[in-house]
Each structure stands twice: as C-alpha cells, then as structure tokens.
Amino acid sequence: MGKKSTRKAKKYWLDSKSNIDKIWYALIVLCLISVCADFFYHKHIEYKVEDLIVGMYGWYGFLGCVFLVLASKVLRILLMRPETFYDEVKDE
Amino acid sequence: MSEFPPGLILVLGALVIPFLKGSIRNLFMIILPVFGLLGLLAIEDGYTFTINILGLQLTPVRVDRLSLLFGYIFHIAAIISIIYAFHLRDTVQQIAALMYAGTAIGGIFAGDLVSLFVYWEGTAISSVFLIWSSNTHESFKTGMRYLLIQVGSGVLLLAGTILYYKQSGTIVFNKFELTEIGPILIFVAFGIKAAFPLLHNWLQDAYPQATVTGTVFLSAFTTKLAIYALARGFPGTELLIWIGAIMTAFPIFYAVIENDLRRVLAYSLNNQLGFMVVGVGIGTELSLNGTAAHAFSHILYKALLFMSMGAVLYRTGTIKGSELGGLYKSMPYTTGLCIIGAASISAFPLFSGFISKSLIITATAVEGYWGVWLVLLFASAGVFHHSGIKIPYFAFFQHDSGKRPEEAPLNMLIAMSLAAFLCIAVGVYPQALYNILPYEVNFQPYTTTHVVTQLQLLLFSALAFGWLMRSGLYPPELKSTNLDFDWSYRYFIPRLLEKLVSIIVLIDRKLREYLLKMTNNFIAEIRRYYGAGSWFSDTTSIGNSATLLVGFLVAIIIITWVF
Incomplete structure (x- = not known):
C-alpha cells in the first residue's frame, strides 16, 4: 500500500504538456518521412489513383478520418439520447 | 484419439465441472482444450465420420484445411479465454463457457446441415448464460433479446435445411447457389450470426452486457462460426462483397461516438467481420485465404482488446470512456498489451492484422472492385482511428481520471501476454499462418509498397486524430445511448404495437357500445308492447277471454266450412 501512495505522487513523463507536444511533432516528422519515402522506390499499383500525388495513401487516411469524425459528430445530433433511454421506455 | 469428434471433449468435460472444486477445476478446464488441440493436430486432412440416423446420412465430422484452420484458432481462443477466467469461481459460467467453445468447434467440423443446426443452437443456448451471469436487470433483458435472435437464426437454418432437402434430396453442407428459397433462408441464418447490416444489433447489445470474462469467449466464437x-x-x-463493404464502413461511425469502450470494440468487431465477408464474396483463392487468415488473427487481437478492457472493468468497475483516463500510471502492463492489440487490429506492419487484411484488400484490387477497395481502405484508416487510438487513449491516457486501480491479476496478464505474443509472432513470421491456410499462398505481405502505403495511411490517420484533438473538434466522450437499428424493435415496434392495440381496443369498445345500444332499443320496443302496462300484457276477465276464444274458434270453423 505504501507503494501506492508514492505512485500517486510520482510525476510521469506524459504529465508535462511539453512532452505531449514532443510526441505531436514527432508524429508530424514521421508523417513527412513516410511521404518522402514515396520518392525512393517503385510503387506497385493496381489503380492510377494510388499514384495521383505523392503520399496518396496519407492524404486518403487523413481526409477519411476527418470525414469519419465530423460525420459522426453530425450523427450524434441525430442519434444521441440519454443513457437511460431504453430504461425509461420500460418504466412507463 | 484422432477418431474423437473435435469439440466433444469440451462438451463432455463441462459435465464433469460440478464435481471438481477450486483451482483443480480451473486447471482441468485448461487441460481440455489443450488435449482437444493435440487431438486436432493428430487428425488427418480429409477424415470424415458419418452415421445413419432414421435413414438420414449425417456427417458430424468432416476435416479439411478450412475446418482445421478454424478448429486450431478456436482451441487457442478457448485456452486463452480460460486462462483469463482462471480466477473465476462460478460454476454456471464455467460450464457455459466450455459448452459454448465445444459446440462452436463442433459446428466448424459439421459436414451436414442437421449437425450444423444442432451445434448452431448449442452455441446460442450455452453462450446466453455468459450474459445472464452479469446478474443485472439490464443483462437479463439483453440476454433474452440475444437468445431470441440467436435461436431465431437457428430456426431459419432448420427451415432452410428442410426446404433444401426437399429440393435436392441431400443435407450435405457444401457450396449453395443463392437461387432457391432453402439456401436463401440458410444465407439469412448465417447473416444474422455474422451480424450483417441491420441484423447486427444483437452483437453491440449483448457483448458489452456480458461478464468480464464472458465477453472474451463471446468475441471469439459465434461470429467466426458464421464467417466459416x-x-x-x-x-x-457477389452480394456478399457489397454486404461486407457496408459492414466495414457503417459501424465505425458508431464506434467514434460510443462511450462504452466494450461496445466500441463490438462495433469494430462488426467492421472486421466486414473484411472477412468481402473476402468470402470475392471467392478467389487469394481472398478466401484472406478471410481465413483474417479470422485467425482477428480472434487473437480482438480477444486481446476485450481482455484488456475487461481488466479495466474488473479493476475499476466501469468501462465508460467518460469516466476513465490516466490508467497507464497504475496498469502499465495492461496498457502495453492493449496497445499491441490495437496495433494488430490497425494492421501495423509486424503485427497480425497487417499480414491477413492485406490479402483481402489486395484481392479486392486485383479483381477490379475499386469502389469496394476504396471503402476498405477508408475502413482500415477508420479502424485505426477508433480501435487503435481511441480505445487505449480514452482508457489509459487522455485526462487523468484520478483512478489508480491495481494492475490486472496475474492470470489475466498471462492470457493477454499469450495473445499478444501470437499477434506479434504471426505478424513477424506470417509463413507459419500462410502454411495452414486452405489454399496455397503466393503472396508477399512485406513489400516496400505495402509497408510504406500502409504506414502512410496509419500515420496520417493518427495525425488526423491528433489534429482533431488539439483543435477541440473531436467529439468528447459523453454518457449517452446512441440509437442504432435496434431502436426499431426496442422502441418503435413496441410503441407501434401499443398504438395499434389501443386503436383496436377503441374500435372494439365503440362496436360493443353500438351493439349494446341496439339491443337496449330492441328490448325497449318489446317492453313497449309486452312490458308491464302495455296492451299485450293487460289483464282481462275470464268471461271476456272465453268469449274471445269461442269467437275465434267459430270463425275458424266457418272458414273451413265455406272453403
């Protein structure tokens, strides 16, 4: 139990905002590297669209996810009900 | 040993459970699937076991490469799940789990439709106890719905079997043509269990309601039996290609806004099934290999994810994203293992999802289904987004919830480590899995193109997540119920029926009132002529009566005399 209280007091690497920023910038750098990698190999493709612009898959993933999340936000307006929605139906 | 029908050892073993106590019982439970797996390794490809019952040729055991692959992974899943549930002292759940795993394995090896039906219903009836064992009012209701739908699927399978038998004179379970009514019913029965769009709600309804350990069992067997x-x-x-494509895309929108993290996993399970269904629909050797391989790796990483979320639920008592966060501080191992599962489902290179999903996606591209191919890529990015990032992020990181639960119990950590090890092993050395696939594999997952394009897709998905989070656009986790298609039968149809009944009651009442009024009027009329004080009911003297009677008789005599 004594271990637990020391644990609570312990400062974690992720607790600092600047470290989270470091992860964020590292991710951006990784993304850039993955796009630059496109220049250094011959891409085997089935469809022309795969090589339309550099880092096509990256663009697709990025826009796909942004669309996914924003569309879900809209869906939430339509579909979200209180947590007890089905319980209330039962109690009536 | 090899003559022993696969799965039977678990079903029979379940009957011994009540006579064993404590840890001995749990050890016994682990030994059963281990023996089952050894038996399966000894069994020969092509072995069949047939019996004649009432003139019907049954084939309870049919072994080929497809059934063997599913047989192996079902046994592995059973072993891992039982280790995960090692701390459990609950006879009902233990019997149910063994019966469930056993019947699911039996179903894989069923060579005819009647045997399949028996196992099909067996999985339904045994697994519902894993939901009911949560012992809440909610889980009871959910279990009832689950049972109704699962048994309903079995009834459709039986009806389809009977019609198919009448039409073709055989019950052998092989490839069907989707033209006659029999195979169509069978198709729908499989579709319910495989959680086709609009038939899917039992899954997201039931899995989050089951017990911590029950969900791990559930995640492995039912839907993959249907995929098989x-x-x-x-x-x-071809229909399956479109159904599968919808399945990959449709649930992920729900996964983004769902708060119950085990339900998020249920939605992503649904999405992963979509990939397998597309693979079945394309039907080439490459794509069918993809489906089989993906089922194999999917069972492992899905179990791993459900186990890690189960551990969180077990330690904190909640699994809602809105109440969790910062758990990595006190549950570092569970966090790490969860991330391995997340990387696997997201198909990061060197993890299991990568080497299996790329078979299906490549098959789609090769066969020229470019629209489906785009949907699958979108779904791949999406699954990383909601399963790969959202699950670990909301449970273990995000803002600190202040919760400092203990690390998961040792048996859970062992089970999760086993699954994690296999996820990585399959990813690093895919040939081991490729060697046991139904068809020969001429596929190289680790080409520069595959690796770089996949990394681009995933890294930029992560970038999107980061950007949406930092800009505050990302929808926060909220306590909520999100309406899905089950709204129709949990809300709309009951309401509609209520309305209909009330209308019928109203019509009935009006009709009765009208008839009553008519009857009353009729009675009043009668009373007017025959009631007290009316002309007919008037009393009169005997003399008058006699005169009247005599006069009447005389009149009759005269009339008959004259004519």
Missing part, C-alpha cells in the same frame, strides 16, 4: 459457414456455403456470392 459463409466461406463454406457461399464463396463467390
């Missing part, structure tokens, strides 16, 4: 059945019965059915 589709791969056996309907390979190359």
Whole structure:
C-alpha cells in the first residue's frame, strides 16, 4: 500500500504538456518521412489513383478520418439520447 | 484419439465441472482444450465420420484445411479465454463457457446441415448464460433479446435445411447457389450470426452486457462460426462483397461516438467481420485465404482488446470512456498489451492484422472492385482511428481520471501476454499462418509498397486524430445511448404495437357500445308492447277471454266450412 501512495505522487513523463507536444511533432516528422519515402522506390499499383500525388495513401487516411469524425459528430445530433433511454421506455 | 469428434471433449468435460472444486477445476478446464488441440493436430486432412440416423446420412465430422484452420484458432481462443477466467469461481459460467467453445468447434467440423443446426443452437443456448451471469436487470433483458435472435437464426437454418432437402434430396453442407428459397433462408441464418447490416444489433447489445470474462469467449466464437459457414456455403456470392463493404464502413461511425469502450470494440468487431465477408464474396483463392487468415488473427487481437478492457472493468468497475483516463500510471502492463492489440487490429506492419487484411484488400484490387477497395481502405484508416487510438487513449491516457486501480491479476496478464505474443509472432513470421491456410499462398505481405502505403495511411490517420484533438473538434466522450437499428424493435415496434392495440381496443369498445345500444332499443320496443302496462300484457276477465276464444274458434270453423 505504501507503494501506492508514492505512485500517486510520482510525476510521469506524459504529465508535462511539453512532452505531449514532443510526441505531436514527432508524429508530424514521421508523417513527412513516410511521404518522402514515396520518392525512393517503385510503387506497385493496381489503380492510377494510388499514384495521383505523392503520399496518396496519407492524404486518403487523413481526409477519411476527418470525414469519419465530423460525420459522426453530425450523427450524434441525430442519434444521441440519454443513457437511460431504453430504461425509461420500460418504466412507463 | 484422432477418431474423437473435435469439440466433444469440451462438451463432455463441462459435465464433469460440478464435481471438481477450486483451482483443480480451473486447471482441468485448461487441460481440455489443450488435449482437444493435440487431438486436432493428430487428425488427418480429409477424415470424415458419418452415421445413419432414421435413414438420414449425417456427417458430424468432416476435416479439411478450412475446418482445421478454424478448429486450431478456436482451441487457442478457448485456452486463452480460460486462462483469463482462471480466477473465476462460478460454476454456471464455467460450464457455459466450455459448452459454448465445444459446440462452436463442433459446428466448424459439421459436414451436414442437421449437425450444423444442432451445434448452431448449442452455441446460442450455452453462450446466453455468459450474459445472464452479469446478474443485472439490464443483462437479463439483453440476454433474452440475444437468445431470441440467436435461436431465431437457428430456426431459419432448420427451415432452410428442410426446404433444401426437399429440393435436392441431400443435407450435405457444401457450396449453395443463392437461387432457391432453402439456401436463401440458410444465407439469412448465417447473416444474422455474422451480424450483417441491420441484423447486427444483437452483437453491440449483448457483448458489452456480458461478464468480464464472458465477453472474451463471446468475441471469439459465434461470429467466426458464421464467417466459416459463409466461406463454406457461399464463396463467390457477389452480394456478399457489397454486404461486407457496408459492414466495414457503417459501424465505425458508431464506434467514434460510443462511450462504452466494450461496445466500441463490438462495433469494430462488426467492421472486421466486414473484411472477412468481402473476402468470402470475392471467392478467389487469394481472398478466401484472406478471410481465413483474417479470422485467425482477428480472434487473437480482438480477444486481446476485450481482455484488456475487461481488466479495466474488473479493476475499476466501469468501462465508460467518460469516466476513465490516466490508467497507464497504475496498469502499465495492461496498457502495453492493449496497445499491441490495437496495433494488430490497425494492421501495423509486424503485427497480425497487417499480414491477413492485406490479402483481402489486395484481392479486392486485383479483381477490379475499386469502389469496394476504396471503402476498405477508408475502413482500415477508420479502424485505426477508433480501435487503435481511441480505445487505449480514452482508457489509459487522455485526462487523468484520478483512478489508480491495481494492475490486472496475474492470470489475466498471462492470457493477454499469450495473445499478444501470437499477434506479434504471426505478424513477424506470417509463413507459419500462410502454411495452414486452405489454399496455397503466393503472396508477399512485406513489400516496400505495402509497408510504406500502409504506414502512410496509419500515420496520417493518427495525425488526423491528433489534429482533431488539439483543435477541440473531436467529439468528447459523453454518457449517452446512441440509437442504432435496434431502436426499431426496442422502441418503435413496441410503441407501434401499443398504438395499434389501443386503436383496436377503441374500435372494439365503440362496436360493443353500438351493439349494446341496439339491443337496449330492441328490448325497449318489446317492453313497449309486452312490458308491464302495455296492451299485450293487460289483464282481462275470464268471461271476456272465453268469449274471445269461442269467437275465434267459430270463425275458424266457418272458414273451413265455406272453403
């Protein structure tokens, strides 16, 4: 139990905002590297669209996810009900 | 040993459970699937076991490469799940789990539709106890719905079997053509269990309601039995490509806004099934290999994810994203293992999802289904987004919830480590899995193109997540119920029926009132002539009566006399 209280007091690497920023910038750098990698190999493709612009898959993933999340936000307006929605139906 | 029908050892073993106590019982439970797996390794490809019952040729055991692969992974899943549930002292759940795993394995090896039906219903009836064992009012209701739908699927399978038998004179379970009514019913029965769009709600309803350990069992067997059945019965059915494509995309929107993290996993399970269904629909050797391989790796990483979320639920008592966060501080191992599962489902290179999903996606591209191919890529990015990032992020990181639960129990950590090890092993050395696939594999997952394009897709998905989070656009986790298609039968249809009944009651009442009024009027009329004080009911003297009577008789005599 004594271990637990020391644990609570312990400062974690992720607790600092600047470290989270470091992860964020590292991710951006990784993304850039993955796009630059496109220049250094011959891409085997089935469809022309795969090589339309550099880092096509990256663009697709990025826009796909942004669309996914924003569309879900809209869906939430339509579909979200209180947590007890089905319980209330039962109690009536 | 090899003559022993696969799965039976678990079903029979379940009957011994009540006579064993404590840890001995749990050890016994682990030994059963280990023996089952050894038996399966000894069994020969092509072995069949047939019996004649009432003139019907049954084939309870049919072994080929497809059934063997599913047999192996079902046994592995059973071993891992039982280790995960090692701390459990609950006879009902233990019997149910063994019966469930046993019947699911039996179903994989069923060579005819009647045997399949028996196992099909067996999985339904045994697994519902894993939901009911949560012992809440909610889980009871959910279990009832689950049972109704699962048994309903079995009834459809039986009806389809009977019609198919009448039409073709055989009950052998092989490839069907989707033209006659029999195979169509069978198709729908498989579709319910495989959670086709609009038939899917039992899954997201039931899995989050089951017990911590029950969900791990549930995640492995039912839906993958259905995928196997589709791969056996309907390979190359083009309809499945479109159904599968919808399945990959449709649930992920729900996964983004869902707060219950086990339900998020249920939605992503549904999405992963979509990939397998597409593979069945394309029906080439490459795509069917993809479906089988993906089922194999999927069972492992899905179990791993459900186990890690189960551990969180077990330690904190909640699994809602809105109440969790910062758990990595006190549950570092569970966090790490969860991330391995997340990387696997997201198909990061060197993890299991990468080497299995790329078979299906490549098959889609090769066969020229470019629209489906785009949807699958979108779904791949999406699954990383909601399963790969959202699950670990909301449970273990995000803002600190202040919760400092203990690390998961040792048996849970062992089970999760086993699954994690296999996820990485399959990813690093895919040939081991490729060697046991139904068809020969001429596929190289680790080409520069595959690796770089996949990394681009995933890294930029992560970038999107980061950007949406930092800009505050990302929808926060909220306590909520999100309406899905089950709204129709949990809300709309009951309401509609209520309305209909009230209308019928109203019509009935009006009709009765009208008839009553008519009857009353009639009675009043009668009373007017025959009632007290009316002309007919008037009393009169005997003399008058006699005169009247005599006069009447005389009149009759005269009339008859004259004519």
